[in-house]
Amino acid sequence: MSFFAAKDLCVRVDGFALRGASFQLDRGEYLCVLGPSGTGKSVLLDAIAGFHDVEAGRIVLDGEDISRTPPERRGIGVVYQNHALFPHLNVFGNIAYGLRVRERDGARVRRRVEEMAESLGLSRTLDKRPGSLSGGEQQRTALARALAVRPRLLLMDEPFSSLDPPMRRDLRRVVRDVVGEFGITVVHAAHDLDDLWTLADKALVIEDGRVKAFGGVNAVLGPPCVPFLRRAEGVRVIAGIVLERRDGVSSVEAGGVRLATSDAARAGETVRLVIRPEDVTLYTEKPAGASARNVLESRVTGIHRAGETVLIGLRSERLEFNALLTRDAVENLSLAAEKKIFATIKAVHLNIV
Amino acid sequence: MRRVSLARVLLVGAAWAMAATILVALASLVLTPSWTRLLGALRSAEIAYALAFTLVSSALSTALVMLFAVPIGYTLSRVRFAGDRLVRTLLYLPMALPQIVLGLCLLLLFGAAPLAQALHALRIDLVFTRTGVVVAQFFTAFPYAVRVLKSTFDAIDPRLEFVSRSLGCSRLETFRRVSLPLARTGLLASVSIAFARCAGAFGSVLVLAGGMRMHTETLPVAIHLNLSYGNLEMAVAAGLLLVLLSSVGIYAVEMMEARP
Numbered sequence: 001m002s003f004f005a006a007k008d009l010c011v012r013v014d015g016f017a018l019r020g021a022s023f024q025l026d027r028g029e030y031l032c033v034l035g036p037s038g039t040g041k042s043v044l045l046d047a048i049a050g051f052h053d054v055e056a057g058r059i060v061l062d063g064e065d066i067s068r069t070p071p072e073r074r075g076i077g078v079v080y081q082n083h084a085l086f087p088h089l090n091v092f093g094n095i096a097y098g099l100r101v102r103e104r105d106g107a108r109v110r111r112r113v114e115e116m117a118e119s120l121g122l123s124r125t126l127d128k129r130p131g132s133l134s135g136g137e138q139q140r141t142a143l144a145r146a147l148a149v150r151p152r153l154l155l156m157d158e159p160f161s162s163l164d165p166p167m168r169r170d171l172r173r174v175v176r177d178v179v180g181e182f183g184i185t186v187v188h189a190a191h192d193l194d195d196l197w198t199l200a201d202k203a204l205v206i207e208d209g210r211v212k213a214f215g216g217v218n219a220v221l222g223p224p225c226v227p228f229l230r231r232a233e234g235v236r237v238i239a240g241i242v243l244e245r246r247d248g249v250s251s252v253e254a255g256g257v258r259l260a261t262s263d264a265a266r267a268g269e270t271v272r273l274v275i276r277p278e279d280v281t282l283y284t285e286k287p288a289g290a291s292a293r294n295v296l297e298s299r300v301t302g303i304h305r306a307g308e309t310v311l312i313g314l315r316s317e318r319l320e321f322n323a324l325l326t327r328d329a330v331e332n333l334s335l336a337a338e339k340k341i342f343a344t345i346k347a348v349h350l351n352i353v
Numbered sequence: 354m355r356r357v358s359l360a361r362v363l364l365v366g367a368a369w370a371m372a373a374t375i376l377v378a379l380a381s382l383v384l385t386p387s388w389t390r391l392l393g394a395l396r397s398a399e400i401a402y403a404l405a406f407t408l409v410s411s412a413l414s415t416a417l418v419m420l421f422a423v424p425i426g427y428t429l430s431r432v433r434f435a436g437d438r439l440v441r442t443l444l445y446l447p448m449a450l451p452q453i454v455l456g457l458c459l460l461l462l463f464g465a466a467p468l469a470q471a472l473h474a475l476r477i478d479l480v481f482t483r484t485g486v487v488v489a490q491f492f493t494a495f496p497y498a499v500r501v502l503k504s505t506f507d508a509i510d511p512r513l514e515f516v517s518r519s520l521g522c523s524r525l526e527t528f529r530r531v532s533l534p535l536a537r538t539g540l541l542a543s544v545s546i547a548f549a550r551c552a553g554a555f556g557s558v559l560v561l562a563g564g565m566r567m568h569t570e571t572l573p574v575a576i577h578l579n580l581s582y583g584n585l586e587m588a589v590a591a592g593l594l595l596v597l598l599s600s601v602g603i604y605a606v607e608m609m610e611a612r613p
Contacts, residue, residue, distance in 0.1 A: 014433075051515045071518040078519045084512040088534045097530075098520030149520055 001063065003027035004153055004185055009057035011047040018043050018209045020057070025185055025202065032200035032217075033189045035228060040209040041189035045155045048187065049076050061152055077146030081158040083138040085130035091117070091141050092126040098149035116144040119178060136167040140174060147182060154179070156188040160195065172198045193229075197237050197274050197353040205229060223304040223311045223322070234277040234304075234311045234322035237353070242269045249293065249347055255319030259345075260293035263352040271352045277311055277324035279349035283342040284333055292344035300339045303330070314343055382593055386586045394590035402567050403575040404594050410483065410571060411551035414490035418498045418547045423540070426502025427532065431511065441503075448496045456489060456560025463488070463561070485562035486569050493557045494550035498543045505539025506532065538610055545606040549599050572598075 002024035009021040018040045025031055033041045046052050048059055050071035059067045066074050078084075085094050095113045103109050117123045120140040130138055139159055146154060159175075160168040176199055179186055190196060196203055196217060203220040205213040205228055212226045217237050220226075225233045240254030242265040250265045251258055254273060265271050287295065301320070302313030310330045312323045323343060325333075335341070383391075394400055429441060447455050463469060463479040472479065479485040509532060517527040533540070555573035562569040564578055572591045579587035 046515070049515065049519055051518075070523075071515070072521050072523055074519070076519055078516055080512050080516070082510070082512070084510060084516045086513060086517075086531060086535075097517070101521035101526070145516075145520070151519075 003029075003062060004187075005058075005060045006044075006048065007058045007060065009044070009047065009059065010055040011043055011052050012055050013043050013046075013052050016040065016043060016209065018047065018206075021206070021211050022057075023202075023204050023211065023214045025187070027185055028183045029201045030179065030186045030199050031188065031202045031204055032196045033187060033204045033206060034191075034193075034196065035206040035212075037191070040206050042157050043209075044206065045078070045157050045187060045189055048153070049078050049155055050074050075152040077149065077151030077154045079139070079142045079146050079154070079156040079159050081161045083130070083142045083162075085138055085141055085145075087130055090127055090129050091122060091133070091137075094130065094141055095122075095126075095144045095148050097145060102149065112148060116148045119181070120144045120174060134167075135163045136171055139163065139171055143175065143178065147178065147184070150182070151184070154184050154186045156186065158189055158191055161191060168192070168194070175199060193232050194353070196232075197235075197272065218320075223302075223306060223313075230306075233306060234324065236275045236321045238273050238275065238319065238321075240271055240273055242267050242271055250352070252352075256317030257296060257319045259350060260347040261350040261352055262347045263350075265352055274351050274353050275321040275345065276349070277322040279345055280314075280321065280323035281344045282312065282323055282325065282329075282333060282335075283344065286342050287344060290344055291346065293347040294343075294345040294350065296343045296345070298341055298343045300335055300337055300341060302337065303335060314341070316343065379596060382589050382596065386589050390586040391590060391593075394584075394586040395593075397587065397590075399567060399570070400575065400587060400590050400594070403570045403572045403591055406483070406486075406569075407552050407571040407595075407598070410486045410490060411548055414487045414494065414551045415544060415548045417487070417491050418494050418551070419540075419544060422495060422498035422502050422543065422547070426499045426543075427506050427528070429499070429503045430506035444499055445496050447492055448500070452493060452554065452556030453560055454556075455492060456557035459489060459492060459557060459561045480561065481563040481565065481569065483562070483569055486558050486571060489557040489561040490551035490554045493554040494547040497550055498547040501539055501543040501546060502536070505536045505543070508539075509535045541606045541609050545602045548602050552598050553595060 003026050005024040006021050009018065011018040021044060023031070033044060035041055043052060047054055050066070050069060054067045057067070058065055061074065061076070086097065089097065092113055095116055096109050099109045099112055113126070114123070117126055120143060122137065122140055122144060125133060125137055125141070130141065133141065142159075160171055163171060172195065188195060188199065200217050202215065203213070203217050204211060205220065205226050207226070207228060212228070213220045221229060221235050222233050238254045240252040240259065243251040243253055243258065244267050245265060249260045249262060251260055252265070252271060252273060259273065261273065281292070286297070296316040296319070298314040298316040300312060301315050304311040304313065308327065310325050310327055312325055312330070312335060314321055314323060321343075333341070425444070429437065460480060463472065463485070469480070477484065479488050513531050513535070514527050517531045518524070522530060552571070553573055554571070555577065558569070558571060559574060559577065564570065564574045566578060570578065572595045575591040576588045579585075579591065
């Protein structure tokens, strides 16, 4: 049985209806909920948290039906895009807020707040009011406040949208580390696909209040994929271990293949790599003297037409990825299922996320 | 050299002219009567009674107003329900009514059977009584207070309350720990407006509670009674005290707002 499940969930809010949403997560999984603006992502999250009444369907958390449970008894933490920090409390007061509901021992509350502040790099800001913090510090505070009470599930509604790109990258790293450390299950409404590559195990796409796709990240990205993800169709997110870093190149073992990337990483580190179909070039013969550092002997596993272009599914050892070609190129290469082909990817195009 | 437009000169001039008119009108309270007789009026038993009664009745009615206006203002801000627009319109309606009409309505409501009989059985008489003064003040001030409070709660992000509940606080606890502290400025403004409306209530008080000297005599009623008898100094003394009360109220709110 899954740790968290939404079953045929129907929610109506101010004339908007979320209909028949179903999905499930195992403990510790990270779900990204994607979809255009105003499509029901926030309604879904608020319904899970208990802020909107469920018209039909069930929400099950850790074996318990919480569809009618008041928010304060669900054990679900929330982090919003606008941080929603209590402006009348300082950072300490914000992080301690939920702890003080549960714990009368002031010394234990202080210890826990200091632990959380340490984990999220907030130790120097505990006396500050939210208004005097940077956007990143505010979001870290919101995260620390939510995690301090050890929620069973964490909901994040576009938590990075109000931050500038460098701060977003920093905070994604923080979230990945902290969520990993706490082993917490997360549902994250996102607008930016970088959140998907960087953080998610699973993806859910909602359009017009209905779930259009749900599954593992690579499965949802297809091909084929739903129209909302068309610009990212065939992108592959793969996990690997960094073997070494030498001469500006990191060697990563992923799916039985040794890949080179120009992105910096420490030896022994587990990383995620993104292979974009448009960065893959195919050759019928092994290219000699090519500048690309990754030359992968591969087999064609599928040919998917996508309008004027074609996505070629490829496998090299256990590594699966896609290449985006024109129809002309497919004909020139005489591509067919199981055909042996050489794929190249430049090290600068293979990114650690 | 910086050019100043004619429109700007006229608008700034109009603002100054209006402020000066109000200042002169207020100053005439002090300048018109003789100072000796004015001091005598201020020391009179009637004015002392009117001041004490105004303070006590306004404090009571303001407390009652806040007791009802805070939860109702919060509900109007946060809860969508059938007929909510109609309820809001009815609640705010007394603001648009002349106070004398409001007083007449209250007189007909509380003065006629069966409500009057039912209240009498409970030993509550509102017509021509001091309790009636409090009730008239309450209905005069309530719409203003509830309107200010609704706007105050509207301005508080509901997500702050969501977060509080997700952290384990009940609805009531969330209201106490988040909504009320964040509404502090609006609450103070609401108390100040409600008190000023109560202290200054005239038409509604006169019609429901009557203008009885040294009984239902608030400061506005004292102005009315003494002007009717031609006691200008007594009327001015009551008027000065009302201005003083309002000024102290506004200053106190300003001071409290300025506190971190």
